[in-house]
Amino acid sequence: MKEELKMRRSADVVILMQPSSNYTLLYPIQIDWDKFTTYRPDVSFSGEVIEFLNTLSGALMKDRQSRLFPDVITFAYFCRKANLLNLKAEYVLDGELKLGRGILFHIAPSNVPINFGYSLVAGLLAGNANVVRVSSKPFAQVDLIIKHLHKLMEKGEFENVANRIALVRYDRTSDVSAYFSSIANVRIIWGGDATIQTIRQNAIPARSFDVCFADRYSIGAINPMAIMKAGDAEIKKLAEAFYNDTYLFDQNACSAPHTIFWLSDECLKEAKNRFWTAVHECVSAKYQLQAVMSVDKLTAFYRQAICMNIKEEQMPDNMVVRAELSELPKNIEDFRCTCGYFSEKTIQSLDEITPIVTIKYQTLGYYGFERKELVEFVRRNRFLGLDRVVPMGETTAFALTWDGYNLIDTFTRRPSVL
Structure with a gap:
């Protein structure tokens, strides 16, 4: 039976204290959502995030299973330290002060398996904590990346960065989008026009905004x-x-x-x-x-x-x-x-x-x-x-x-x- 959602009222939106049980937490194994919402943003392209992604890249490259999926290899290649440092030089000026906005809520599309990973990487590089709803369809590529995220967590490496990631899965009947929308500083919606309209029925805080990648x-x-x-x-x-x-x-x-x-x-x-x-x-x-x-x-x-x-x-x-x-x-x-x-x-x-x-x-x-x-x-x-x-x-x-x-x-x- 689904838990009742506890609520408190913020100055600008009703905040749901905890999400319902009507979702599956893919990463990490367990999470304290109240603690997650206290995250303070990082600077863009922090060294810790770059090292974390580079380590994930290396693990994916070494996994023989990755060779079955060209999109996973391409993703791993994107996450290499050399590439990320080149991107840092392109997107951040020397001495420029940039901080993440806080918590990003990503709704990944159902038709491109690896998209959730790129959206997550962009959020991490910008200095944010990230809740990512992955596709409700099963994809081996998604499972492969999540497997290596767990391995990094088990080794105790990059705990500070790992704690900025929450990967969830739920279907359209779930009402949990309301909670994740309520804590989002930015909501990123990948999907068709109907998906965007459905997600937008959930309120976000007054200073938050949507970034929508519609059907094109x-x-x-x-x-x-x-x-x-x-x-x-x-x-x-x-x-x-x-x-x-x-x-x-x-x-x-x-x-x-x-x-x-x-x-x-x-x-x-x-x-x-x-x-x-x-x-x-x-x-x-x-x-x-x-x-x-x-x-x-x-x-x-x-x-x-x-x-x-x-x-x-x-x-x-x-x-x-x-x-x-x-x-x-x-x-x-x-x-x-x-x-x-x-x-x-x-x-x-x-x-x-x-x-x-x-x-x-x-x-x-x-x-x-x-x-x-x-x-x-x-x-x-x-x-x-x-x-x-x-x-x-x-x-x-x-x-x-x-x-x-x-x-x-x-x-x-x-x-x-x-």
Whole structure:
């Protein structure tokens, strides 16, 4: 039977004294929530946090099980001391006074297993204590990271940093979000629009605020001349990069491209064939397509064909499904599908993309363009969306600037001392 929640009234919000029993504590083994709420923030990129994350990185790298999960290896690589020190130089000026905001409550998404880890790392680096609700779906990657967090705790290493972490799991029927919201100085919500609205029904203190990473849409752009100039090894590398951007998370990540734009050129047909042949070979070797997704992709194509003029591009099978657009509807994002379904459009210049780009657009993955022309493209068109323009292969790569937010600045405050 669920415990009754004790409450006391703060000046700005009803504070629930302890969360209900309707959740599972994944880390640590036990926790005193009253003590947890007394945490005092740390400076950004403290040496203790960097050493803690570097030790976690080393443990994950040495674990043979990690080799089964490229996303875990990538996470461990991100947490290396050398990388964190480079990030510190980028995000904290010498002599700058930055302190964490206090307690961060992270609601991780259900579709990207490792996201909870990156959100936690950003919170730690900014100097905060962190309550992270991990996905209610079971993921081996999540279990692997939590296993090594417990091992660090058992060794008694970095106790001060370890005490800033609480990892919990609960489903949508639980009311425990109310408690975690009530103690949060910042609430970070990763998920669809419906998830955000549901979480926002829980009050937060008056000086607290939400940082929301809503459901978004991503695209790709390819210069066919660059495809034709590349050697076979480079094309194979590009296909693997594209695979990691899309199939690695079943094309569910907000950063996964769904519509691919090709610059018009005499070599376009040959370039497309070269690119998609390499992608198909990569997918066939690495990906297991579930039967239900084969049906879903077929259904998605027919639904799209009803609403616009499209042509199915021939592929050996439905591991890769391509719908060639003769027009570019402004609501193309409504026709997304997963597990390898792509709309394609030929354009004369990148500016033709502009009319469809709304605030819902997150990432543009590109190949064959110069950074300077892409900067001018964004500056010229002054988009509400497209917060990330990155080379193909890096659309899912986490950065401390995400969706237009500088996470270190957002998760910290700057006391002024005159």
